Amino acid sequence: MQLWQENRNMKHLWLNAYADIVESLRARWFIIYTAIFGGLVVLLFAYGLAESRIMGFTGLSRLLLTYIQLTMAILPIFVLITTVRSVAGDREAGVFEYLLALPTTLSAWYWGKMLGRFLMVFMPVFLAMVGAIIWGVIKGAEMPWRMMVYYTGLLMVLAWCFLGIGMLISTLARSSDVAQGAAFVVWLTLLLFLDLILLGIMIQEQLPAGSAVAIALANPMQVFRTASMMLFDPQLVLLGPSAYVILDNFGQAGYILYALLYPLLLGTLCAFGGYQVFRRTDLP
Amino acid sequence: MIQFENLVKRFRRNQVLRGVDLTIERGDRVALVGSNGAGKTTLIRCLLGEYTCEGRVSVDGMDPRQQRRAVLAKVGFVPQLPPPLKMPVRQLVRFAASLCAADPLRMEAVAKRLGLDVERFRSQPFVKLSGGQKQKLLIAIALGRDSELLVLDEPAANLDPEARHIFFQLLAEKRETAAMLISSHRLDEVAALVNRVVEMDQGSVVLDDRVADLVDLSSRLRCRIRLNQREGAFANAIGDWSFRGSEDGLLWEGEVAGPDRLRFLGLLTRYAALLAAIELHEAEKPNRSGSPADG
Numbered sequence: 097m098q099l100w101q102e103n104r105n106m107k108h109l110w111l112n113a114y115a116d117i118v119e120s121l122r123a124r125w126f127i128i129y130t131a132i133f134g135g136l137v138v139l140l141f142a143y144g145l146a147e148s149r150i151m152g153f154t155g156l157s158r159l160l161l162t163y164i165q166l167t168m169a170i171l172p173i174f175v176l177i178t179t180v181r182s183v184a185g186d187r188e189a190g191v192f193e194y195l196l197a198l199p200t201t202l203s204a205w206y207w208g209k210m211l212g213r214f215l216m217v218f219m220p221v222f223l224a225m226v227g228a229i230i231w232g233v234i235k236g237a238e239m240p241w242r243m244m245v246y247y248t249g250l251l252m253v254l255a256w257c258f259l260g261i262g263m264l265i266s267t268l269a270r271s272s273d274v275a276q277g278a279a280f281v282v283w284l285t286l287l288l289f290l291d292l293i294l295l296g297i298m299i300q301e302q303l304p305a306g307s308a309v310a311i312a313l314a315n316p317m318q319v320f321r322t323a324s325m326m327l328f329d330p331q332l333v334l335l336g337p338s339a340y341v342i343l344d345n346f347g348q349a350g351y352i353l354y355a356l357l358y359p360l361l362l363g364t365l366c367a368f369g370g371y372q373v374f375r376r377t378d379l380p
Numbered sequence: 381m382i383q384f385e386n387l388v389k390r391f392r393r394n395q396v397l398r399g400v401d402l403t404i405e406r407g408d409r410v411a412l413v414g415s416n417g418a419g420k421t422t423l424i425r426c427l428l429g430e431y432t433c434e435g436r437v438s439v440d441g442m443d444p445r446q447q448r449r450a451v452l453a454k455v456g457f458v459p460q461l462p463p464p465l466k467m468p469v470r471q472l473v474r475f476a477a478s479l480c481a482a483d484p485l486r487m488e489a490v491a492k493r494l495g496l497d498v499e500r501f502r503s504q505p506f507v508k509l510s511g512g513q514k515q516k517l518l519i520a521i522a523l524g525r526d527s528e529l530l531v532l533d534e535p536a537a538n539l540d541p542e543a544r545h546i547f548f549q550l551l552a553e554k555r556e557t558a559a560m561l562i563s564s565h566r567l568d569e570v571a572a573l574v575n576r577v578v579e580m581d582q583g584s585v586v587l588d589d590r591v592a593d594l595v596d597l598s599s600r601l602r603c604r605i606r607l608n609q610r611e612g613a614f615a616n617a618i619g620d621w622s623f624r625g626s627e628d629g630l631l632w633e634g635e636v637a638g639p640d641r642l643r644f645l646g647l648l649t650r651y652a653a654l655l656a657a658i659e660l661h662e663a664e665k666p667n668r669s670g671s672p673a674d675g
Contacts, residue, residue: 108479115467115475122466122505194463194518197428197531198479199452379430 108200112208113215115195120216125178129217132174133224136166141231156232157240157328163228164247164324167221171251172258172317173283175217179262180275183209188272193380202375210263210367218255222248243327246352250323253359257316260363264370267377286317309341316359323355381406381529381559382427387435389422389583396422397433398583406528409551409560411570414580420563421460423580424531427561428457439529453480456522460533460563462506462514469509469517470502476521487524490550491517494543511538523550530560536569541621545600545637548573552597568646572639573597599638600663605648606631608656617647630656635663 120126140159186192196205225247233239261282269275289311298308312318322342325332330348342351382404389397397419404410412420425431429444429451437444444451465472473491477484488498496516506514515538522530530551536544551560551573564570567577571591579587603623607614610629618625621644623634636644641660648655 111475111478118467118471119465189464190459190461191463191465193425193430194457194459194465196430197452197455197457197459198476199449199455200479201449376432378425378432380425 105201105204108204109208109211112200112205113212116209116212117216120182120213123182125182126216126220129174129178130220132170133167133220134227136170137163137224137228141228156229156237157243159228159232160225160240160243160247161324161328163225164250167251168254168317168320168324171217171221171254172286173280175255175258176262176265176279176283177276178217179213179259180266180269180279181272183263183266184269184272184275187266187380190380196379202379203371206263206371206374210259213263214256214259217259218252221251221255225251246327247324249356250320253356253363254316254320257359257363257366260365260367260370264366264373267370267373286315289315290318290321305341313342313354313358316362319355319358323352326352326355381408381440382561383436383438384423384426385436387423387426387433387437389419389426389431389433396583397426399435400580400583400585402578402585402588404559404561406559407556408576409555409574410562410576410578411567411574412561412563412578412580413565413567413570415565417582418565418580419583420565420580421533422583424533424561424563427531428452428455454528456525456527456530456558458515458518458522458530458532458535460537462511462518465506467506468503469498469506472506472517473498473521477525480525482525487520490524491520493550494520494546495540496520512540512543515539516543519547519550523554527554528558530554530558530562532560533563534565534569535562541635541637541640544640545635548637548639549598555597568642571642596638601636601638601641601644602633602659602661602663603636603644604631604633604657604659605655606657607651607654609654611651611654614651614654617651621647636660638662 140162196202225244229239229244262279265275265278265282269278298311312322322332326348332342346354382402384400384402387397387400388395400419400423412423414420422431426433426437427439427444429437429448432445439451439454442451467475473484473487476482477487491498494516496513498517498520501509501513506517509517515535519535522532536547539547554560560574562570562573571577575591577587577589577591578585605618605623607630615625615629618632618634621634621636623632625632648658
């Protein structure tokens, strides 16, 4: 009996994920989102980035490096805004009222939505990257397998992390305007605490090094930035003195592992927090 | 079947439901009426387990919030405003049917009876359908399965007269097996459909009354109207009821669904000065013998 119920729950989860995918495929945000990442790759090729060289990187590695840096700038805010806009917007427009009157559990509905949305935000970014690699290989460039696998992992956890934050904001905010405002503030705060901006000023103002590193390690955008940097700058020379703290405490492999696990955990915790709020409060 | 006990709902300081006590049994067809802000939609959302509330709501002894799947499996719901779903029509039917463990073909058959061919609109996003088509599809999803409780929020507002008649027939088919809660802010819209009227005002039940259950939900009335002068506005209004007019625009004939008679007479009162004669006869049912009776 319990197994049958679990199977049905799982089936409902996939059904809800599928429904969200079908809805997203026809949504304007998804078309713009896909066009941005697809267009980005086309632009990188068009400007001959695969042929240029920087810090010893050339061909596809050079292209991926630029792509991942640009993705880091675009993906978090895009995922946050589109998630809160569509989730809070659906609630306001009466989509929740209708769909949640169908016999499905709240867990299957919420996590199904999260799963469907994750595929929709991850796939365009991933497919644009894969498309770039296929095109590069056709053109005779060498395939950077290690980089490809690592960046795929980073993109997955980055998308998951900001999706989880977005879902939490969507469940806390009761209107799409408030949700969008909150999402923007969260993104701006994380952006300001990158090492180049507020964190740099705080260090100048004698903030203890441990605190600065702790802030940097807690900021998923900084974690992602440092991790993506690590592949072409293993000693993190670009980071300055804080690199010593990171490398001494984690080592390169340890930090890469941290960069994959921390955003995953943060996103899951936020999504779980969002679920707890969702199941305890008014749904529509 | 449904029990509301001292139900209270607050939105911050605003108390929307003020200790509602109400019991609805199987076979009850309840018109839930009241002006805007009376608390009808809030009550429905509490019943569907969508709102947290104080007090107790139960459907066959189950809490709609805690045992939502078991409760909602019994409920067919038609909202007042169709959700702006971008999902194609056929996918929506399949999706709803899968969640409800129902047969999508049965839902499609109900839609067809209401005049909506799902096959024809299968790839069209739900949101792109007309208001009436959306309403028909939502009704088909609610009625095209074994629901024991129908919760209908202004369900027939966007339907054409023929679809209204079929809709009333569909309700008639469910009358023995299901309870119905039909919300409307106008009693004349739903009066003939129900055997009980519950009126709400400012979050409380102010009237709970049984009404005569004399109207056959599947009946039709043949109607003939003679005017004392031609009038364009009347022609437009009666045209919406699919009436046919004579060439001089003075004589109009058509059919009205039995439960719609009050609503129809409400329309005629607006043109009372134009009316020279009205005849209403209950149309003979194909499977029933006997002469038509005057309405």
